[in-house]
Amino acid sequence: MKLYCFGTGAGTEPIKERKHVSFALEINNQFYWFDAGEGCSYTASMMGVDLLKVKAIFISHSHMDHVGGLGNLLWNIRKNTLIGKGFPIAGQLDVYYPNQRSWDGLMMMLQETEGGFKLGYKMNASLIQDGIIYQDENIKVEANHNYHMQKEEPWTSYSFRITAENKVIIYSGDVDSYDDLIPFLRDGCDILMCETGHFNANVIADMVLANKYKVDKMYYIHCGNDILADKQRVLSRLSSYNIAIKITEDKEIIEII
Numbered sequence: 001m002k003l004y005c006f007g008t009g010a011g012t013e014p015i016k017e018r019k020h021v022s023f024a025l026e027i028n029n030q031f032y033w034f035d036a037g038e039g040c041s042y043t044a045s046m047m048g049v050d051l052l053k054v055k056a057i058f059i060s061h062s063h064m065d066h067v068g069g070l071g072n073l074l075w076n077i078r079k080n081t082l083i084g085k086g087f088p089i090a091g092q093l094d095v096y097y098p099n100q101r102s103w104d105g106l107m108m109m110l111q112e113t114e115g116g117f118k119l120g121y122k123m124n125a126s127l128i129q130d131g132i133i134y135q136d137e138n139i140k141v142e143a144n145h146n147y148h149m150q151k152e153e154p155w156t157s158y159s160f161r162i163t164a165e166n167k168v169i170i171y172s173g174d175v176d177s178y179d180d181l182i183p184f185l186r187d188g189c190d191i192l193m194c195e196t197g198h199f200n201a202n203v204i205a206d207m208v209l210a211n212k213y214k215v216d217k218m219y220y221i222h223c224g225n226d227i228l229a230d231k232q233r234v235l236s237r238l239s240s241y242n243i244a245i246k247i248t249e250d251k252e253i254i255e256i257i
């Protein structure tokens with residue numbers, strides 16, 4: 001299993017080093033895509049990712065730094081089918097989205113593009129709810145609502161627990177506080193991919209250690225001001241922690257073993 005980081009930044013203005021957040025897991029030559037910040041499909045293509053091997057897309061919430069590249073991703077997948085590169089690997093594309101209104105708006109926009117966005121393959125869009133939302137021979141994805149967007153139902157922002165190749169990966173999405181992750185953290189994980197856009201980088205590590213949650217590694221993504229201001233200072237501050245912490249970078253590919 002490989003982790004492809006397409007964008008590792010928080011919702012900043014355009015900056016040189018980091019685009020908005022997007023990553024995918026490659027398992028058995030298929031890609032499972034999480035969030036779709038600006039330019040994610042362009043970056044992925046330049047990294048050599050075959051967009052027709054995308055099997056499913058999971059969106060944590062509809063803020064622009066998580067969906068700004070989704071229209072282009074869907075458009076580029078269709079484009080590849082039109083220029084004779086074949087069809088999506090599963091014969092269809094599954095998209096899991098947390099907000100019906102936002103999805104309908106995106107579809108309306110795409111339908112006003114070339115060919116009315118008619119597809120030669122199936123695209124199944126599902127509204128995310130708490131619980132197991134996806135399972136195939138490679139991966140299981142569970143969603144749990146968080147309080148980043150609002151404090152009451154209907155929930156429109158989610159964190160994900162991903163199980164693949166006997167590894168458990170928690171992706172925070174954006175959270176109101178890291179307490180939002182307790183339902184997942186209680187069971188522990190191999191990798192916690194946590195946003196660092198709304199908190200200083202040590203806050204989540206402090207919370208994990210204070211509660212003795214079993215977390216093997218932490219990958220910081222959706223990097224915000226603390227890391228952007230001085231990454232080396234953050235790394236040296238975190239070096240005393242008894243936990244493996246990594247700050248992910250755009251265009252990085254990480255083997256997960």
Ligand SMILES: [Zn+2]
Nearest residue numbers: 010011065174
């Ligand atoms: Zn964000």
